[in-house]
Amino acid sequence: MKSVQIYTDGACKGNPGPGGYGAVLLYKTYRRELSGGFRHTTNNRMEIFAAIAAVELLNEPCEITLYSDSSYLVNAVTKRWLYNWKRSGWVKRDGQPVNNIDLWKRFLAAVEPHKLHMVWVKGHADNVENSRCDALAVAAAARRNALPPDTGFR
Known part of the structure; x- marks a missing residue:
């Protein structure tokens, strides 16, 4: 099984607002570097989407180490929130629906054939690849009016 490292980041100009994602x-x-964004979205959506976009590029099952400065994304996997949300029908303990269900479902489908390891990295702390992802995400978000709508954002 190939071992792939993926670094991701998301950014938003306002939250919600124009958002971008970057991945290496x-x-x-x-x-391979990639980036993109949406006209009106949230930072958390961009963090999740960065991971999805990167993992969906893989053509075969891989061992993935995914580095993110998003506690939301990393904890959703490592603390098993994501799997508990799915098991509970995408409802949190307080009875409220989970945010970003569309992206969480897509994330689960994307990582299903792979062996996934999540690693939290401190953002803006001299991690070269995380800094590059941030630059890609910020540049994508700056394209504002040229970005497509985020049809899953409510």
Whole structure:
């Protein structure tokens, strides 16, 4: 199984507002950067979408180490919130619906064939790849009016 490192970040100009995501995929000497965004979204949605966009590029099952500065994303996986939300029909303990259900379902589908390891990294703390993802996400969010709508955002 190939071992791939993925770094991701999301950004939003206002929350909600124009948002962007950035990701860097590393496999041996291969490097791929990607970015994009949406006209009106949230930072959390962009954090999740960055991970989805990167993982969906993989053509075969891989061992993925995914680095993110999003506690929301990392904790959803490592603390098993995501799996508990799914089991409870996407309702939290307080009876409220889980935010970003559309993206969480897509995330689960994307990572299903892979072996996933999540690693939290401190944002803006001299991690070269995290800083690059941040720059990609901020640049994407700055395209504001050129961005498509986030049809899943309510």
